[in-house]
Amino acid sequence: MTSSNIPTQPFVDGVHQAAAGGAALHLVNPATGQPLGTVQTVTTFQVSAAVESAHRAWEGGWRDLAPGKRADILFNVARVIRENLELLAQIECANIGKPISDARDEIGLGAKVFEYYAGAIGKYFGQTIPVSRGGFDFTLRQSMGVVAAIVPWNFPFPIAAWKSAPALAAGNAVVLKPASLSPLTALRLGELAHAAGLPAGVLQVLPGSGREVGDALVTHPLVRKISFTGSTEIGRRIMELASRDLKRVSLELGGKSPNVVFADADWQRAAETSPMSVFANTGQDCCARSRMYVERSVYDGFVERFVAATRRLDVGDPRLESTQIGPLVSEGQRATVEAFLADARKAGSQVACGGSRLPGPGSFLAPAVLLGVGASDRCWREEIFGPVVAITPFDDEAGMLRDVNASPYGLSGSVWTNDLRRALRVSRAIQSGVLSINCHNSVHVEAPFGGFKQSGLGRDLGMAAMDGFTELKNVYIAD
Ligand code: NAP
Numbered sequence: 001m002t003s004s005n006i007p008t009q010p011f012v013d014g015v016h017q018a019a020a021g022g023a024a025l026h027l028v029n030p031a032t033g034q035p036l037g038t039v040q041t042v043t044t045f046q047v048s049a050a051v052e053s054a055h056r057a058w059e060g061g062w063r064d065l066a067p068g069k070r071a072d073i074l075f076n077v078a079r080v081i082r083e084n085l086e087l088l089a090q091i092e093c094a095n096i097g098k099p100i101s102d103a104r105d106e107i108g109l110g111a112k113v114f115e116y117y118a119g120a121i122g123k124y125f126g127q128t129i130p131v132s133r134g135g136f137d138f139t140l141r142q143s144m145g146v147v148a149a150i151v152p153w154n155f156p157f158p159i160a161a162w163k164s165a166p167a168l169a170a171g172n173a174v175v176l177k178p179a180s181l182s183p184l185t186a187l188r189l190g191e192l193a194h195a196a197g198l199p200a201g202v203l204q205v206l207p208g209s210g211r212e213v214g215d216a217l218v219t220h221p222l223v224r225k226i227s228f229t230g231s232t233e234i235g236r237r238i239m240e241l242a243s244r245d246l247k248r249v250s251l252e253l254g255g256k257s258p259n260v261v262f263a264d265a266d267w268q269r270a271a272e273t274s275p276m277s278v279f280a281n282t283g284q285d286c287c288a289r290s291r292m293y294v295e296r297s298v299y300d301g302f303v304e305r306f307v308a309a310t311r312r313l314d315v316g317d318p319r320l321e322s323t324q325i326g327p328l329v330s331e332g333q334r335a336t337v338e339a340f341l342a343d344a345r346k347a348g349s350q351v352a353c354g355g356s357r358l359p360g361p362g363s364f365l366a367p368a369v370l371l372g373v374g375a376s377d378r379c380w381r382e383e384i385f386g387p388v389v390a391i392t393p394f395d396d397e398a399g400m401l402r403d404v405n406a407s408p409y410g411l412s413g414s415v416w417t418n419d420l421r422r423a424l425r426v427s428r429a430i431q432s433g434v435l436s437i438n439c440h441n442s443v444h445v446e447a448p449f450g451g452f453k454q455s456g457l458g459r460d461l462g463m464a465a466m467d468g469f470t471e472l473k474n475v476y477i478a479d
Helices: 044-059 067-083 085-096 100-123 156-169 184-195 210-219 232-245 267-273 275-283 296-311 331-346 397-405 420-429 464-468
Strands: 024-028 035-040 136-143 146-150 173-177 203-205 223-229 248-252 257-261 289-295 350-353 368-371 388-394 414-416 470-477
Touching: 035 184, 044 146, 044 173, 044 203, 044 210, 067 085, 067 100, 067 156, 067 184, 085 100, 085 156, 085 184, 100 156, 100 464, 146 156, 146 210, 156 173, 156 184, 156 223, 156 464, 173 184, 173 210, 184 203, 210 223, 210 232, 223 232, 232 248, 257 267, 257 397, 267 275, 267 296, 275 289, 275 296, 275 388, 289 296, 289 397, 296 350, 296 368, 296 388, 331 350, 331 368, 331 388, 388 397, 397 420, 414 420, 464 470
Parallel strands: 146 173, 146 223, 173 203, 223 248, 257 289, 257 414, 289 388, 368 388
Antiparallel strands: 024 035, 136 470, 350 368
């Protein structure tokens, strides 16, 4: 990848446009600490112009395009993403330190998301409802207008895709705001989608700070829906601002997901595979299984295997095929995680392995396993968003479930057991939007994804996302 592959300007109305007056984003490669490039940001005036032009593109053609034609364009977007997969993966790797093999998987996932929603267009329709003898009642699923998609830095490309693709499939225009740390693949997505046939203005990509560009989008009167993924704190603020004119809102927020291992499970396999359920993406994953409950009779054996498997993880240069864990996204994020670790040590927790910086440049931190963390300690209760797990033994199912559900979060989690009745009972009892039994897979393009409680509102992915990007209208024709 060369510097000419790094997009530097907002993508508006089908072209990269110079943004006069906006501050610049100075990007740093977190694996090397070296500057990566500079991206221009938009001003609030330019946000307004981009939203108005997206609205015109929606009203002037996109919403009324024949569904088959819309599907053809989105299939084409998927094809063009695949053709550019390697370049996009290299950009993501350099921008946020994502291990290259994960980056390739995530770009491929983005393409798959466009394919899924291209295919969904012809399969998504209203109902006819028997309300009276002679009349005729039916429902329509109608596009909303301009959707603002605000995304985080941990999975920049797939999350941009899983917001944009269903919103576009439903006939909306999208204004995408990438996170300030990771604007590059989103800017490329705008360009590639346009090259694939998406009309100018239908997908605008506006880099800029959340405080300025995000707020301007959330409060713009022509934005009808905000689809947000990020922290619970910002989600709360967006909901407050959106309430002023009752904008539709969907929020995918933080998590503190449990990983529960019963003694009857194949706990050896759980111990071998669970490290990557929390340390993948350097723990910067809303679904990270960061608090582990292990039934006491297998606890010691489990911890021994888990720690050994953690020590074997390949942490280092994200450009290497073999690397499993890259750096944290920034020095600031590493400092945040280290503050959690310092608190844990002060509170008397044991660090069974990891927690120290790797020698050399880059914001690397060896994955840390904490034991003896108290139930009220910060590391047990709060989202750390870094490579840290806490493991605790449990004796009874009911007590464990009470503690699991005491969290304000409810996004994801895993349960390991070979007892089918227990699997059903526990998965019903855990208050979370997504749950995996005997594995750690949380995200499937075809299935709804989202959280209970303070982990969010609404659902991404699956056909549920189409509901979230349409208004439901009922029409009655008298006899
Ligand atoms: P964040 O700080 O909440 O930022 C997310 C996005 O919101 C960024 O684009 C950010 O822009 C923007 N933003 C910030 N302030 C804003 C404001 N006042 N108005 C509108 N937009 C604003 O989150 P993050 O640090 O990027 O990501 C980490 C968080 O995301 C974690 O809590 C994680 O659990 C959550 N997450 C959840 C999911 C899920 O599906 N549930 C998936 C991934 C991540 P700037 O970058 O310019 O600040």
